[in-house]
Amino acid sequence: MKAFLFIAILVLSLWQTAFSQETKDTLTIKTVEVVAERIPEAYKTTEFDSSAINQSANLSELLQEHSPVFVKTYGSGALSTVSFRGTGASHTQVLWNDISLNSPMNGQIDFSLYPTLFFNNAELHHGASGLIDGNGALGGSVHLSNKTNYNKGLNVGLQQSIGSFNSYNTALKLGFSNKKWFTETQLYYNTSKNNFEYINIALQEEAATNQSNAALQQYGFQQAIYRKLKTGEIGARLWYFNSDRMLPPTMQASLNDENQQDESLRILLDWKGLAGNLQYKWVNALVKDQLIYTNKLANINSSSNSYSVNSKIITKYYLKNRFMLSNNVSVKYEAAKADGYNNEHNRTNYTWLLGLSKNFKRLNIDVFNRFAQIGENTQVFSPSIGVNYGFLKQKQLKLKANAGINYNYPTFNDLYWSPGGNVNLKPEHAEMAEFGISYDYKLKQTTMAIEATGFYSYVYDWVIWQPTSDNFWSPTNLKEVENKGVELSLRIKTNINKLKLMANANYSYTMSTNMKAKNEFDNAENKQLLYVPYHKMNYVVRAIIKGYTLSYNYNYTGKRFTSSDNNWYLPANFISDISLSKKFKTSNKTSFSASFKVNNLLDQDYQSIAWRPMPGRNYLGTLTFQFN
Amino acid sequence: MRLLLYISTILLLFSCSKKELGPQCVECDDDFTETELSDLLITNEGTFGWSNGSVSLYNPSTQNVSQNVFSQANSGNALGDVVQSITQIDNKAYIVINNSSKIEVVDINSFSSIATITGFTSPRYILPISTNKAYVTDLYSNSIQIVDLISNSISGSIALSGWTEELLLHNDTVYVCDVSNDNLLIINPNNNTLIDSVKLGVQPNSIVKDQNNKLWIMCDGGFNESNPKLIKFNPQTRTIESTFIFPSVSESPGNLKINATADHLYFINSNVYRMSINDISLPSSPLITSNSNVYYGLGIDPINEDVYVSDAIDYVQNGLVFRYSKSGNLIHQFNTGIIPGELLFIQ
Numbered sequence: 001m002k003a004f005l006f007i008a009i010l011v012l013s014l015w016q017t018a019f020s021q022e023t024k025d026t027l028t029i030k031t032v033e034v035v036a037e038r039i040p041e042a043y044k045t046t047e048f049d050s051s052a053i054n055q056s057a058n059l060s061e062l063l064q065e066h067s068p069v070f071v072k073t074y075g076s077g078a079l080s081t082v083s084f085r086g087t088g089a090s091h092t093q094v095l096w097n098d099i100s101l102n103s104p105m106n107g108q109i110d111f112s113l114y115p116t117l118f119f120n121n122a123e124l125h126h127g128a129s130g131l132i133d134g135n136g137a138l139g140g141s142v143h144l145s146n147k148t149n150y151n152k153g154l155n156v157g158l159q160q161s162i163g164s165f166n167s168y169n170t171a172l173k174l175g176f177s178n179k180k181w182f183t184e185t186q187l188y189y190n191t192s193k194n195n196f197e198y199i200n201i202a203l204q205e206e207a208a209t210n211q212s213n214a215a216l217q218q219y220g221f222q223q224a225i226y227r228k229l230k231t232g233e234i235g236a237r238l239w240y241f242n243s244d245r246m247l248p249p250t251m252q253a254s255l256n257d258e259n260q261q262d263e264s265l266r267i268l269l270d271w272k273g274l275a276g277n278l279q280y281k282w283v284n285a286l287v288k289d290q291l292i293y294t295n296k297l298a299n300i301n302s303s304s305n306s307y308s309v310n311s312k313i314i315t316k317y318y319l320k321n322r323f324m325l326s327n328n329v330s331v332k333y334e335a336a337k338a339d340g341y342n343n344e345h346n347r348t349n350y351t352w353l354l355g356l357s358k359n360f361k362r363l364n365i366d367v368f369n370r371f372a373q374i375g376e377n378t379q380v381f382s383p384s385i386g387v388n389y390g391f392l393k394q395k396q397l398k399l400k401a402n403a404g405i406n407y408n409y410p411t412f413n414d415l416y417w418s419p420g421g422n423v424n425l426k427p428e429h430a431e432m433a434e435f436g437i438s439y440d441y442k443l444k445q446t447t448m449a450i451e452a453t454g455f456y457s458y459v460y461d462w463v464i465w466q467p468t469s470d471n472f473w474s475p476t477n478l479k480e481v482e483n484k485g486v487e488l489s490l491r492i493k494t495n496i497n498k499l500k501l502m503a504n505a506n507y508s509y510t511m512s513t514n515m516k517a518k519n520e521f522d523n524a525e526n527k528q529l530l531y532v533p534y535h536k537m538n539y540v541v542r543a544i545i546k547g548y549t550l551s552y553n554y555n556y557t558g559k560r561f562t563s564s565d566n567n568w569y570l571p572a573n574f575i576s577d578i579s580l581s582k583k584f585k586t587s588n589k590t591s592f593s594a595s596f597k598v599n600n601l602l603d604q605d606y607q608s609i610a611w612r613p614m615p616g617r618n619y620l621g622t623l624t625f626q627f628n
Numbered sequence: 629m630r631l632l633l634y635i636s637t638i639l640l641l642f643s644c645s646k647k648e649l650g651p652q653c654v655e656c657d658d659d660f661t662e663t664e665l666s667d668l669l670i671t672n673e674g675t676f677g678w679s680n681g682s683v684s685l686y687n688p689s690t691q692n693v694s695q696n697v698f699s700q701a702n703s704g705n706a707l708g709d710v711v712q713s714i715t716q717i718d719n720k721a722y723i724v725i726n727n728s729s730k731i732e733v734v735d736i737n738s739f740s741s742i743a744t745i746t747g748f749t750s751p752r753y754i755l756p757i758s759t760n761k762a763y764v765t766d767l768y769s770n771s772i773q774i775v776d777l778i779s780n781s782i783s784g785s786i787a788l789s790g791w792t793e794e795l796l797l798h799n800d801t802v803y804v805c806d807v808s809n810d811n812l813l814i815i816n817p818n819n820n821t822l823i824d825s826v827k828l829g830v831q832p833n834s835i836v837k838d839q840n841n842k843l844w845i846m847c848d849g850g851f852n853e854s855n856p857k858l859i860k861f862n863p864q865t866r867t868i869e870s871t872f873i874f875p876s877v878s879e880s881p882g883n884l885k886i887n888a889t890a891d892h893l894y895f896i897n898s899n900v901y902r903m904s905i906n907d908i909s910l911p912s913s914p915l916i917t918s919n920s921n922v923y924y925g926l927g928i929d930p931i932n933e934d935v936y937v938s939d940a941i942d943y944v945q946n947g948l949v950f951r952y953s954k955s956g957n958l959i960h961q962f963n964t965g966i967i968p969g970e971l972l973f974i975q
Contacts, residue, residue, distance in 0.1 A: 201649055201650055202650070202679065202705075202706055202708070204702075204705060204741065204744070250677055250678075250679055250709075251679065252679035252706065252708035252709065252727075252728045253677075253708070253727055253728050253729060254728070254729055254730070254746060255729055255749075297749055297750065297768050298750070298767075298768045299768065418851075419851045419852070464942075466922075466942060466943070467922055467940070467943060468922065469880075469898035469918065469922050469923070470878055470879065470880045470898075471848065471880040471882070472851060472880075518920070518941060518942055519919075519920035519921065519941075520920075521921070521939065521941055521948055522941050522942065522945070523941075523945055523946065524941075524942055524944075524945055530944060559652075562651050562678065562680070563680070563944055563945050563946070563966060564942055564944045564945040565945035565946055566654065567653060567654050567655055567656075567945070567946060568651045568652065568653055568654070568680065569651065569652055569654065570650070570651055570652070571648050571649065571652055605649050606649065607649065607650065610650065610651045610678055610679060610680070611650065611651075611677075611678065611679040611706075
């Protein structure tokens with residue numbers, strides 16, 4: 001109930017004050033889009049503005065603070081997975097320039113390993129729109145993309161941050177482009193001792209304790225080179241990332257000597273353009289991941305390696321009478337080897353998406369079907385249909401509805417892990433539908449967009465690992481889950497004389513219900529899934545005047561159950577961050593900016609996951625130099 | 629200004645006290661007063677890394693159940709995870725908490741904390757040797773820790789290699805299941821030295837002593853490594869007297885227990901089995917059939933030989949314990965905490 005009251009107050013406050021677009025004070029290189037990959041309007045999407053991207057260190061922070069997606073994090077810098085519309089960690093696909101980065105081994109993404117430096121745009125595709133992107137997105141997908149930009153000469157951006165707990169972050173962006181060529185280099189280095197102090201409520205006598213064994217170091221780079229063509233471009237992009245972190249113990253454990261190293265290499269070759277009425281993109285990618293886990297106490301040293309080679313052709317053909325035909329074909333080879341497998345496993349996946357869209361004056365209809373052959377598993381029919389209708393003079397008021405079916409294929413761990421792997425698993429599949437209404441408002445200096453979406457999905461054959469009578473764990477398709485809820489978003493920008501104000505707010509209500517009991521003694525039936533909050537809400541308000549930017553970020557996560565019978569829960573938490581920055585123009589082409597940020601302003605003690613401490617109030621100072 | 633006002637209003641709506649930070653219980657009664665003689669204590673392991681281990685209490689005559697006994701008796705403190713075992717030593721209970729690397733020592737009646745013994749790596753079972761000394765086996769430390777029961781601290785260790793599990797004292801000699809090396813380790817507790825080790829089957833996990841002073845050891849066979857074996861061992865001659873081989877390599881028997889008169893063995897092998905120490909073969913039919921349950925822990929009432937068997941259901945919710953008579957009739961069933969594992973009757 002608190003959350004509703006909260007929204008009421010928020011909406012009130014936003015109506016009375018007014019907000020607007022801010023200037024970017026962080027590293028940005030202006031960009032030009034050659035081919036726009038748009039999801040039809042019938043589907044709910046959330047686009048992150050560049051200031052949200054720039055202000056977040058990584059994808060985990062971006063989603064937690066600026067989206068309705070729930071992020072489950074084991075601590076600062078530690079493993080972060082998400083629950084999108086009540087689904088599991090392997091039900092959110094992450095695509096980078098149209099290539100899926102999810103691990104073929106567990107289907108998941110560790111969102112803490114994706115610095116925002118490495119992409120220009122990020123967008124969420126909710127629910128059934130995930131089908132258009134590919135398999136597996138039972139909750140939705142996250143799209144990361146980079147942009148190219150010609151004839152801009154030299155761009156340099158250098159940023160250094162220093163924060164609490166010996167945290168240092170260095171980022172460099174170098175870009176050069178002329179009429180024909182675009183090249184861009186990003187370098188990233190991040191290190192933190194992460195030895196924050198927290199009150200250990202697990203101790204008999206609650207005492208201030210320093211987080212131990214939590215240090216991390218990350219570095220990476222991205223290199224792109226593109227050549228402009230008559231109606232498009234061709235080029236390559238390489239992303240290397242290396243992370244080395246210690247894994248801290250829970251509040252209840254006194255010692256831990258675990259370490260995890262992740263190394264990723266992603267190479268893209270893409271060619272896109274226009275030929276008459278045909279818009280095309282051909283992208284080829286190599287994605288290679290390695291994870292090394294060591295536990296000195298247990299004398300474990302295990303490594304997991306996977307790679308995939310993916311070739312995708314994405315086309316849109318504009319026909320007469322405002323018909324549009326989408327035709328996407330993908331071939332992917334994936335292979336993985338882990339200490340937990342008896343040998344290396346691989347499979348080849350073919351998918352083909354065919355879609356037809358028709359624009360009437362106010363009505364759009366989109367129909368899609370995806371054919372997939374994943375290893376031995378063939379799925380001929382996984383359809384989606386979307387409809388949207390624009391009301392009022394400029395279609396400011398829109399009604400949207402869509403429905404679809406998507407499949408998530410078993411991962412290599414589910415199939416082949418020894419002991420337990422089950423080669424007879426069926427793909428999980430979700431039937432989903434959503435209905436939304438959006439309203440855009442524009443008056444003089446003020447723009448506002450408000451959107452409300454109700455969603456429903458039912459996931460069949462959800463894979464769960466359970467113990468067997470032979471004393472090992474094994475996955476089966478036993479679980480069924482019903483997800484339903486509401487997502488609200490509000491975006492406002494306004495200018496009052498020289499003051500620019502803006503506010504973005506997201507709220508989601510998610511009921512994620514376990515529909516199937518294991519046996520008559522199972523009390524988890526009709527209960528909310530573990531670690532899926534009913535309420536999640538966040539907002540950012542920003543004021544910009546005379547080169548100063550003041551931002552306030554609020555983040556509320558409702559209670560999450562920690563036992564499947566819903567007898568235990570973690571209480572809600574609400575975290576505020578505030579930052580102030582000032583930009584100095586030092587010449588026509590150069591500028592400096594300095595910013596100071598206070599995270600967890602109210603110094604809240606909280607846990608995102610039970611008994612995993614999160615840092616209290618902490619500070620981050622950043623200096624940025626920009627030349628362009 | 630107005631905006632700031634709104635923001636502060638919003639922030640004021642939420643306030644939080646310290647005790648409300650960690651996991652909260654929806655339905656947990658505050659009903660524990662003290663334990664009684666012949667009560668059953670059930671340790672609930674809790675999920676690895678989730679710190680939700682606990683102790684449940686069951687009174688076999690009134691059939692009353694209390695949950696979170698440790699927490700109730702100790703101002704809401706959590707026990708940690710994974711609660712591996714519980715052992716009564718005189719009027720104290722020693723609760724061995726594996727992943728939290730500690731042993732909580734509590735008064736057996738009030739359950740209030742007396743001491744916390746720390747410094748372990750991954751402790752499993754504790755065995756009292758004398759009034760002031762106990763041994764603690766360990767999963768990872770490659771040693772047995774020697775605990776001083778007076779000062780409640782680790783006083784030394786016996787270097788070994790690998791995972792040691794259940795252990796037993798007989799005739800001033802300690803017998804230890806050495807899971808990693810498939811051995812029975814024989815230790816002289818007077819000078820804390822390893823005297824001998826005898827090859828058993830793959831992965832010995834539990835050990836009991838019968839009325840004829842013979843030791844029985846269950847070897848689960850590992851994961852499809854070899855057929856499980858139940859071994860009868862003569863401690864006097866240090867030889868295996870008989871070996872009972874389970875028919876299938878995929879079976880994984882464990883939880884070997886013995887009744888108070890020490891003439892009947894009980895164990896879980898999917899189902900619950902009962903066998904006489906004089907039987908010449910493994911029991912062909914179970915005492916209790918598991919049906920859809922996955923049995924996890926086993927306890928035999930020393931007074932009436934009632935059989936208590938636990939089920940952890942999905943391992944992330946409160947489990948339950950079924951109470952059967954020794955002839956296999958269901959008497960009662962009751963809920964416990966998360967992953968009920970070990971059962972101890974207060975004596």
